[in-house]
Amino acid sequence: MKAVAVIGIGKTAFGAFPDRDLRSLAVEAGQKCLADAHVSASQVEAFYLGNFAGPSFVGQNHLAPYVASGIGITDVPCTRFEAACASSGSAFFHAVSSVAAGLYDLVLVEGVEKMTSQSTPKVTEILAGAGDCSGEIRVGATFPALFAMIARRHMHQFGTTREQMAAAAVKNHANGAKNPLAHMRKVITMEQALAGKPVSDPLTVYDCSLISDGAAAVMIAPLERAREFTDKPVRILGIAQTSDQVALDMKEDITTFRAVRMAGERAYRMAGVSARDIEFAELHDCFTIAEIIATEDLDFVAKGQGGRYALEGRTCLKGERPVNASGGLKAKGHPVGATGVGQICDIVTQIRGDAGELQVARHSLGLAENLGGSGATAVVTILGAA
Amino acid sequence: MSGSPSGAVYTETVVHMAPEQFAADAPYQIAIVTLADESRRTVRIAGERVYIGDAVEFIEERNGIPFYRKRV
Numbered sequence: 001m002k003a004v005a006v007i008g009i010g011k012t013a014f015g016a017f018p019d020r021d022l023r024s025l026a027v028e029a030g031q032k033c034l035a036d037a038h039v040s041a042s043q044v045e046a047f048y049l050g051n052f053a054g055p056s057f058v059g060q061n062h063l064a065p066y067v068a069s070g071i072g073i074t075d076v077p078c079t080r081f082e083a084a085c086a087s088s089g090s091a092f093f094h095a096v097s098s099v100a101a102g103l104y105d106l107v108l109v110e111g112v113e114k115m116t117s118q119s120t121p122k123v124t125e126i127l128a129g130a131g132d133c134s135g136e137i138r139v140g141a142t143f144p145a146l147f148a149m150i151a152r153r154h155m156h157q158f159g160t161t162r163e164q165m166a167a168a169a170v171k172n173h174a175n176g177a178k179n180p181l182a183h184m185r186k187v188i189t190m191e192q193a194l195a196g197k198p199v200s201d202p203l204t205v206y207d208c209s210l211i212s213d214g215a216a217a218v219m220i221a222p223l224e225r226a227r228e229f230t231d232k233p234v235r236i237l238g239i240a241q242t243s244d245q246v247a248l249d250m251k252e253d254i255t256t257f258r259a260v261r262m263a264g265e266r267a268y269r270m271a272g273v274s275a276r277d278i279e280f281a282e283l284h285d286c287f288t289i290a291e292i293i294a295t296e297d298l299d300f301v302a303k304g305q306g307g308r309y310a311l312e313g314r315t316c317l318k319g320e321r322p323v324n325a326s327g328g329l330k331a332k333g334h335p336v337g338a339t340g341v342g343q344i345c346d347i348v349t350q351i352r353g354d355a356g357e358l359q360v361a362r363h364s365l366g367l368a369e370n371l372g373g374s375g376a377t378a379v380v381t382i383l384g385a386a
Numbered sequence: 387m388s389g390s391p392s393g394a395v396y397t398e399t400v401v402h403m404a405p406e407q408f409a410a411d412a413p414y415q416i417a418i419v420t421l422a423d424e425s426r427r428t429v430r431i432a433g434e435r436v437y438i439g440d441a442v443e444f445i446e447e448r449n450g451i452p453f454y455r456k457r458v
């Protein structure tokens with residue numbers, strides 16, 4: 001297996017863009033990435049696209065060549081990956097695997113989603129397609145409802161409080177306010193977070209990530225060739241994708257994401273590091289409780305202590321191990337298919353030392369965790385300075 | 387229906403923001419219940435609000451949705 005590096009990144013802003021369509025967002029991110037990597041479209045040997053529900057959100061199928069041709073990439077394999085909110089994490093995992101195996105040298109990986117052209121009830125319905133439509137969804141569960149039931153159980157078993165969950169939202173909003181590409185650049189207080197409009201008890205709007213449009217792209221290459229393209233290659237030290245049951249009621253214990261725990265263990269082993277070596281992370285906070293559980297599943301903190309860990313401020317920008325310095329899905333936005341690759345871009349920006357006001361103090365080893373559905377897919381990636 | 391007619395609430399939530407097809411029902415409560423054979427299923431709750439640990443019983447299936455209520 002060859003060592004693999006990220007040699008370029010490109011992102012659009014995340015937000016609600018009524019005058020932009022899916023392809024224009026994806027093309028913008030792809031072109032920015034080509035420029036950043038000093039690679040031309042004709043040099044790209046394969047194109048991997050993460051997208052959750054383009055056919056449902058905008059009625060377009062056959063998305064990989066549709067986007068790639070807009071960037072100027074033709075004549076090569078162009079493939080779409082769908083794994084709910086982990087769609088582009090999965091595309092990235094498979095792209096890295098193909099370069100590591102020696103199939104290609106220059107691969108462009110993208111994620112894109114265009115969500116805001118649909119009403120919130122319609123978006124809720126489309127997102128519910130990532131659950132088990134013959135069981136939980138048919139009964140009336142939404143994604144907020146599934147995570148609300150996870151939160152209730154976590155509160156019941158470990159004494160996790162609404163204040164502890166709200167602390168994750170307050171932190172992520174504080175970070176997002178400083179991120180020029182974030183969807184919601186607004187600081188919120190603990191009082192506001194606790195008084196939010198109920199979505200699915202105990203979750204309020206401030207516990208839920210945003211419905212966003214956006215795209216993100218990364219260029220990968222064998223590490224041995226990385227310096228032909230960039231002075232600041234970032235090495236993929238460990239990466240793993242895992243899976244679990246789709247239906248929440250099929251999981252033995254819903255206070256943990258088994259897929260995340262296993263992906264974390266494999267990624268740590270591959271990288272030859274342990275949780276305490278990780279200096280900062282981008283975790284999949286589709287809901288505040290998901291960030292809290294991720295800190296437990298990745299061994300940042302003991303099981304059941306994630307809520308306290310969030311409230312104590314140890315994951316803040318100036319804390320011992322910043323989590324979601326970008327603002328996370330909560331404030332940066334969550335264009336579902338773009339989220340996984342977007343996290344990789346954010347980690348690379350930090351490792352390069354280019355994060356400006358959001359730069360974390362220690363930035364040589366970062367981790368990204370991308371979760372699909374209520375935990376049926378997980379991708380964990382560990383990146384470090386090359 | 388399959389499984390046991392009664393069980394205990396493993397977790398629950400009240401859905402305020404519903405998907406399009408259930409918008410008229412909101413707010414409504416759903417729960418994951420643990421049945422006597424230890425299997426779990428996701429169900430709709432009718433009547434009184436239930437909490438983790440409450441005993442519930444099957445009432446009926448409406449439009450393919452199993453409805454349960456608090457056992458008194």
